[in-house]
Amino acid sequence: MIGTYEIVSIVLSILVLVGIKLMSSPKTAVQGNRIGAMAMLAAVIVVLAYNGIIDVPLLWFAIFVGGVTGYIMAMRVKMIQMPQMVALLNGLGGGASALVALVEIFERYKQMTLFGRLTGQLALAVGAVTFSGSLIAAAKLDRRISQRPIILKNHGLISNAVLLIIILLIITASVANISGIGFIAIITAFLALAYGVLFAIRVGGADMPITISLLNSFSGLAGAICGFTIEDPLLVAVGAIVGASGLILTQIMCGAMNRSLVDILSGSQLNSGINKKET
Amino acid sequence: MKEMFLIIIFIVASLLGYRVIKEVPSLLHTPLMSGTNAISGVTILGSLVSTAYAVSSGSKFLGFIAVVLATVNLVGGFVVTDRMLKMFKS
Known part of the structure; x- marks a missing residue:
C-alpha cells in the first residue's frame, strides 16, 4: 500500500507544513510562501506523471489559461483590494x-x-x-x-x-x-x-x-x-x-x-x- | 482498506495542520490566510485526474473549467501573497 507515490506525498505534505509554519513569522514569511508554491508545483508534476497523463494537451492548455489569468489578476490588484x-x-x-x-x-x-x-x-x-x-x-x-x-x-x-x-x-x-x-x-x-x-x-x-x-x-x-x-x-x-x-x-x-x-x-x-x- | 488508509491520513494531517501555527502577529493574518488559500488550490490535483479520465465531453468541459479555476487560485494566491509580504519589508 505504501509505494513511491505515498512516500512522495508525505514529503510534499511536510514541505507544505514547513511553508505554513514559516509564513506565520515575519522574518521567514516570504520564504514560506515560496516553499508552499514549490511544493504545489512539484505536486502537480508528480500527479501528472504518476497517472500517466502528463502528455494530455487539454490539461496543459487549462493550466496555461488559469496560470496567465491568475498572474494578471494578482499583479493588477491594488493593495487595498487584497x-x-x-x-x-x-x-x-x-x-x-x-x-x-x-x-x-x-x-x-x-x-x-x-x-x-x-x-x-x-x-x-x-x-x-x-x-x-x-x-x-x-x-x-x-x-x-x-x-x-x-x-x-x-x-x-x-x-x-x-x-x-x-x-x-x-x-x-x-x-x-x-x-x-x-x-x-x-x-x-x-x-x-x-x-x-x-x-x-x-x-x-x-x-x-x-x-x-x-x-x-x-x-x-x-x-x-x-x-x-x-x-x-x-x-x-x-x-x-x-x-x-x-x-x-x-x-x-x-x-x-x-x-x-x-x-x-x-x-x-x-x-x-x-x-x-x-x- | 484503501479507504481506511485515506481516513488515517486525513486525521494525521488535520492534527499536524492544527498544531503548525500557534502565534501569528496580527500583521501577518491576511498574508497567512492568503498563503494557505493559495495552497487550497491543491484541488487542482483532483481536477487534473478526473478531467483526464472523463469520457463524456460534458464532463471533460466541466473538468477543464475546474483545472482553470484551481490554477487561478494557486498562481493568483501565491503571487498575491508574495506581493503583500514584499510590501512589509520595504
Missing part, C-alpha cells in the same frame, strides 16, 4: 472542488462504493458553499453589496432547512442506487450555493476577514474530501492541512478582534458582540 481578492480566489478553489466532485459523480457513480458516493456528494456541497460564500464575501468587501449584515425574516430557520435538505439528499444519493443521479447532484449543488449565500450575507463588513478565513478552511476541507473520492492521499493530506490550519487561524483572528465566531456568523454588530461576550 482581502476581496483573497476571497475571490478562495471561491474559485471551492468551485473547482465542486466541479471535480460533479465530474466524478457524472462519470463513475454506478461503480462507486458507498464511501466514494458519500464523499463525492459532500465535496460537491462543501465546495459549492465555499464558492458562493466567498463570492458574497468578496462582493461585500468590494462594496458591491451593502457591508451591513443582511438578515432575512426567519434567516436561521431558512438556512437550517436548506442545510437539512442538502444532508438528506447526500444520504439518499449515497445509500440508494439512484438512476437520476445527475439531477440530484445538480439540485444538491444549487442548494449548497444558496446556503453559502445565506451564510455570508448575514455577516457584517468588518467581520468579513474572519469569515474569509473560515471559508478558506472550508476550501481546504472540500479539497481533502475530493481526495477521498478520487482516492488520492496527497490531495487528502494537503487539503486537511489547509482545512485545519485555516480553522486555527480563524480562531486566532477571532481572539485578536475580541469577537466570537458565533456572534460573527449570526450577524451581530461589533459593539453588541463586545457587550455580550468577553473572550
Whole structure:
C-alpha cells in the first residue's frame, strides 16, 4: 500500500507544513510562501506523471489559461483590494472542488462504493458553499453589496432547512442506487450555493476577514474530501492541512478582534458582540 | 482498506495542520490566510485526474473549467501573497 507515490506525498505534505509554519513569522514569511508554491508545483508534476497523463494537451492548455489569468489578476490588484481578492480566489478553489466532485459523480457513480458516493456528494456541497460564500464575501468587501449584515425574516430557520435538505439528499444519493443521479447532484449543488449565500450575507463588513478565513478552511476541507473520492492521499493530506490550519487561524483572528465566531456568523454588530461576550 | 488508509491520513494531517501555527502577529493574518488559500488550490490535483479520465465531453468541459479555476487560485494566491509580504519589508 505504501509505494513511491505515498512516500512522495508525505514529503510534499511536510514541505507544505514547513511553508505554513514559516509564513506565520515575519522574518521567514516570504520564504514560506515560496516553499508552499514549490511544493504545489512539484505536486502537480508528480500527479501528472504518476497517472500517466502528463502528455494530455487539454490539461496543459487549462493550466496555461488559469496560470496567465491568475498572474494578471494578482499583479493588477491594488493593495487595498487584497482581502476581496483573497476571497475571490478562495471561491474559485471551492468551485473547482465542486466541479471535480460533479465530474466524478457524472462519470463513475454506478461503480462507486458507498464511501466514494458519500464523499463525492459532500465535496460537491462543501465546495459549492465555499464558492458562493466567498463570492458574497468578496462582493461585500468590494462594496458591491451593502457591508451591513443582511438578515432575512426567519434567516436561521431558512438556512437550517436548506442545510437539512442538502444532508438528506447526500444520504439518499449515497445509500440508494439512484438512476437520476445527475439531477440530484445538480439540485444538491444549487442548494449548497444558496446556503453559502445565506451564510455570508448575514455577516457584517468588518467581520468579513474572519469569515474569509473560515471559508478558506472550508476550501481546504472540500479539497481533502475530493481526495477521498478520487482516492488520492496527497490531495487528502494537503487539503486537511489547509482545512485545519485555516480553522486555527480563524480562531486566532477571532481572539485578536475580541469577537466570537458565533456572534460573527449570526450577524451581530461589533459593539453588541463586545457587550455580550468577553473572550 | 484503501479507504481506511485515506481516513488515517486525513486525521494525521488535520492534527499536524492544527498544531503548525500557534502565534501569528496580527500583521501577518491576511498574508497567512492568503498563503494557505493559495495552497487550497491543491484541488487542482483532483481536477487534473478526473478531467483526464472523463469520457463524456460534458464532463471533460466541466473538468477543464475546474483545472482553470484551481490554477487561478494557486498562481493568483501565491503571487498575491508574495506581493503583500514584499510590501512589509520595504
